[in-house]
Amino acid sequence: MGSGLSREHSVKSAVKSSPRLRQQRPKGSLNSLIETDEEEEGTRGCDCECCREECDCVSEDGHMNTLQTDRQRKLRCLAVEAESKEALTPSVLAFDEIVAGPVAAYLKCSKVIGGDVTQHADMVQQGFKDQRHFLVVASRSKKPSDADLMKLLAPTSEAIQGIQSFREKNRTSPLFNHLSAISESIPALGWVTVAPAPGPYIKEMNDAGQFYTNRVLKDWKDKDKNHVDWVRAWIQVLTDLQAFVKQHHTTGLVWNAKGGDAVQNSSKTAPTSAGAGGPPPPPGPPPPPMPAGDLFAEEQGSNGGDEQSRAQLFASLNKGEDVTKGLKRVTADMQTHKNPALRSGPAPFSKPNVAPKPLASAASSAPKAVERPPRKELEGKKWMIEYQKNQTGLVITETEMHQVVYVFKCEGSTIQVKGKVNSIVLDSCKKTSIVLDSVVSSVEFVNCQSVQMQVLTKVPTISIDKTDGCQIYLNQASLDVSIVSAKSSEMNVLVPKADGDYVEYPIPEQFKTTYNGKGLTTVISEIA
Numbered sequence: 001m002g003s004g005l006s007r008e009h010s011v012k013s014a015v016k017s018s019p020r021l022r023q024q025r026p027k028g029s030l031n032s033l034i035e036t037d038e039e040e041e042g043t044r045g046c047d048c049e050c051c052r053e054e055c056d057c058v059s060e061d062g063h064m065n066t067l068q069t070d071r072q073r074k075l076r077c078l079a080v081e082a083e084s085k086e087a088l089t090p091s092v093l094a095f096d097e098i099v100a101g102p103v104a105a106y107l108k109c110s111k112v113i114g115g116d117v118t119q120h121a122d123m124v125q126q127g128f129k130d131q132r133h134f135l136v137v138a139s140r141s142k143k144p145s146d147a148d149l150m151k152l153l154a155p156t157s158e159a160i161q162g163i164q165s166f167r168e169k170n171r172t173s174p175l176f177n178h179l180s181a182i183s184e185s186i187p188a189l190g191w192v193t194v195a196p197a198p199g200p201y202i203k204e205m206n207d208a209g210q211f212y213t214n215r216v217l218k219d220w221k222d223k224d225k226n227h228v229d230w231v232r233a234w235i236q237v238l239t240d241l242q243a244f245v246k247q248h249h250t251t252g253l254v255w256n257a258k259g260g261d262a263v264q265n266s267s268k269t270a271p272t273s274a275g276a277g278g279p280p281p282p283p284g285p286p287p288p289p290m291p292a293g294d295l296f297a298e299e300q301g302s303n304g305g306d307e308q309s310r311a312q313l314f315a316s317l318n319k320g321e322d323v324t325k326g327l328k329r330v331t332a333d334m335q336t337h338k339n340p341a342l343r344s345g346p347a348p349f350s351k352p353n354v355a356p357k358p359l360a361s362a363a364s365s366a367p368k369a370v371e372r373p374p375r376k377e378l379e380g381k382k383w384m385i386e387y388q389k390n391q392t393g394l395v396i397t398e399t400e401m402h403q404v405v406y407v408f409k410c411e412g413s414t415i416q417v418k419g420k421v422n423s424i425v426l427d428s429c430k431k432t433s434i435v436l437d438s439v440v441s442s443v444e445f446v447n448c449q450s451v452q453m454q455v456l457t458k459v460p461t462i463s464i465d466k467t468d469g470c471q472i473y474l475n476q477a478s479l480d481v482s483i484v485s486a487k488s489s490e491m492n493v494l495v496p497k498a499d500g501d502y503v504e505y506p507i508p509e510q511f512k513t514t515y516n517g518k519g520l521t522t523v524i525s526e527i528a
Contacts, residue, residue, distance in 0.1 A: 088136070088139070089139040091135065091139060091248040091249070091254070092132070092135050092136055092139055094244055094247070094248060095131075095132055095135055095244060096132070098237070098240050098241060098244060099132065101240070102233060102236040102237040102239075102240050103124075103125070103128055103237055105233040105236070106121065106124070106230070106233040106234050106237055107121050107124075107125055108233075109226060109229050109230035109233050110230065112226045112230075113175070113226055113227065113230060115173075115174075116166075116170050116173045116175050116178075116179060117175050117178050117179070117230070119166070120163065120178070120179055120182055123159065123162050123163045123166060124163060124182060124186065126159050127156060127159035127160060127163065127186065127189055130155040130156045130159050131189050131192070133155070133266075134152060134155075134156060134192065135192075137152060137265050137266045138192075138253055138254070138255050138256070138262070139254075139256055139259075140256055140259045140260065140265050141256055141259040141260055141261060141262035141265045141266075142255055142257060142258075142259050142260070142261070142262065143255040143262075144262040144263065148262060148263050151263070152262060152263070152266055153192065153193065156189055156190075156192075157190075159189075160186055160187060160189060160190070163182060163183055163186050164183045164186070166179065167179040167180055167182070167183040171408065172379075172384070172386075174379065174380065177212045177215040177216050177219065178212075178216055178227075178230070180209075180212040181209045181212035181213045181215075181216060181231070181234065182209070182234065183209075184205075184208045184211070184212060185205045185206055185208055185209030185234075185238060186205075187205050187208075188201070188202045188205035188206065188238055188241060191245055191249075192249075192253045193253075194252065195251060195252030195253075196251040196252055197251070198245050198249060198251075198252060198253070199242050199245045199246040199250070202238060202241055202242040202245060203242055205238065206235065206238040206239070206242070209234075213231045213234070216230070216231050217231055219381070371387075372386070372387045373387065374386065374387045374389070374391070375387060375388075376388070376394065378398075378403075381402055381404060381422075382403065382404045382405075382406055383396055383399075383403060383404065383405040383406065383421075384406055384408075385405065385406065385407045385408070385410060385415060386407075386408045386409060386410070387408070387409055387410065388410040388411075388413045388415075389410070389411050389412060389413065390411070390413065391410075391412075391413040391414070392413060392414040393414070394413060394414065394415045394416065395415075395416045395418065396415070396416070396418065397418050397419070399417065399418060399419035400419070400421070401420050401421065401422060401440060402422055403421045403422060404421065404422050404423050404424075404425070405417055405421055405423070405424045405425070406425050406427070407424070407425065407426045407427065407429055407432065407434065408427045408428060408429070409427070409428045409429065410426075410429045410430075410432045411429065411430045411431055411432065412430070412431045412432070413433075414432070414433045414434075414435070415432070415433070415434050415435070416434075416435045416436075417434070417435070417436040417437065418437055419437055419438075420438040420439070420440065420457075421436075421438075421439055421440070422439065422441055423439055423440065423441045423442050423443070423444070424436060424439055424442075424443045424444070425443075425444045425446065426443075426444065426445050426446070426448055426451060427446045427447060427448070428446070428447045428448065429445075429448045429449075429451055430448065430450060430451075431449070431450045431451070432448070432451050432452075433451070433452040433453070433454070434451070434452070434453045434454075435454045435456070436453070436454070436455055436459070437455075437456050437457045438455075438456075438457035438458045438459070439458075439459050439460070440460075441460065441461065442459075442460065442461035442462065443455075443459055443461075443462050443463070444462075444463040444464075444465070445462075445463070445464045445465065445467045445470055446466060446467070447465075447466050447467065448467040448468075448469075448470070449467070449468050449469055450468070450469040451469065451470055451471075452471040452472075452473070453470075453471070453473065454473035455473070455474060455475055455478050456475060457475070457477060457478075458477050458478055459474075459481055460481060460482065461481065461482045461483075461484070462481055462482070462483045462484070463483075463484045463485075464483070464484070464485040464486070464488045464491060464507075465485070465486050465487060465488065466487045466488060467488045467489075467491075468488065468490055469489070469490040469491075470488065470490070470491045471492050471494065472491075472492065472493045472494065473494045473502065474493065474494065474495055474496065475496060476496060479495065483507065485507055488509075489509055491506065491507035491509070492504050492505065492506050492507065493505045493506075493507060508524045508525070510524075510525040511523065511524055511525055512524075512525045512526075
């Protein structure tokens with residue numbers, strides 16, 4: 001450290017003493033940074049990471065030298081920053097602008113909101129750090145093998161999984177829509193594996209989270225402007241990320257054809273963190289020494305025995321009919337069907353008891369799923385109906401038009417919603433029925449199995465997503481309903497007749513797409 005300070009001091013002295021050097025110095029160089037800092041009056045504090053560490057060093061005579069001024073610390077940090085930026089490609093610098101701009105704005109809004117959103121934002125920040133490290137490695141390396149590529153992408157993949165798992169663990173959070181908006185769109189960081197069109201992939205992920213961002217805007221636009229700013233900041237992050245990919249990685253991630261090995265570069269530039277692993281394990285013991293003697297002696301001996309047995313077999317076969325002369329004749333007193341006394345001989349061979357397979361024991365010892373207590377309560381504007389099993393008399397009566405009914409992981413139950421509510425959502429339910437009077441927006445089924453619904457007054461829209469088995473009973477006032485389905489099967493709509501009976505119509509599941517010269521034409525398949 002002492003030699004580094006003397007070097008900085010000598011550079012400053014040379015620049016100050018020579019006006020010619022001051023005029024010829026390039027913009028953004030280390031000299032300009034030093035000169036600019038020297039010209040400013042007073043001392044300034046520096047709060048960067050390197051200056052927060054220990055700033056003492058040992059001189060040649062063994063005594064401790066301490067950095068006396070904040071100016072010297074600042075000079076050292078600017079020098080390190082200038083040297084690091086010189087090695088970065090324009091692509092990485094453009095990604096840094098996204099992190100310093102929209103991502104920083106998103107993190108700031110998340111801290112203002114607080115709670116689960118702040119924790120979620122910290123995980124998102126780690127995901128962008130991991131992606132930046134990957135982009136730095138890609139800019140300095142040749143394209144690795146698929147196995148090495150998976151290792152390099154592991155930190156980003158783990159960050160995405162952690163973000164989505166956090167949402168699943170906090171489904172009862174009052175900010176669940178915020179968590180869902182991020183979890184549905186954070187896979188956009190996986191654009192590095194998409195080719196030849198990673199830009200549209202990011203757009204798809206942005207659209208995937210739009211359902212929940214619209215909910216956040218709807219719930220908070222008249223209450224707290226910070227939530228509106230939070231939505232705009234996150235959408236801006238994905239928009240700028242798409243523009244970045246379109247400009248620098250149009251057809252896929254760009255590697256450096258003249259670069260080095262990706263795995264080695266990753267270890268050199270790996271960011272230090274608390275979760276980083278230690279050094280690699282020591283190599284294993286050397287292989288055992290080769291045995292002395294002839295390695296093929298045993299093999300030759302066994303081959304010799306096989307040849308001898310084979311020769312005896314062929315010698316016996318060459319006898320022809322005489323081969324059976326050596327067999328004993330079975331007389332009548334030796335036949336069990338003619339001599340009942342022989343039937344009481346030893347018991348026939350029985351299969352010994354075999355220990356159960358390890359797989360069965362492992363399955364029996366596997367931990368059982370935790371059963372959570374059933375829940376039915378109103379949280380703010382949302383009715384929470386969760387973990388109800390075999391409950392056929394659940395009724396929600398005290399409803400208002402701005403309330404939402406959310407039904408989660410119910411099984412074998414029937415729920416009746418009286419009055420008019422904003423919307424109803426059934427998530428991960430099985431063999432569950434919903435009877436409703438009226439909704440303002442829609443009824444949604446997500447990840448359900450064998451569910452039913454019946455409307456008594458009015459429903460404008462029904463959404464079915466990733467659901468197997470859905471029966472929809474309409475009334476006369478709801479015949480103009482719009483039904484949107486995706487990745488679902490066994491869907492039927494029952495329309496009432498004049499006599500009170502119902503006519504059943506299946507929703508198509510199979511389609512045929514053809515190219516008509518100008519675009520694609522999709523029609524319902526005849527066998528659907």
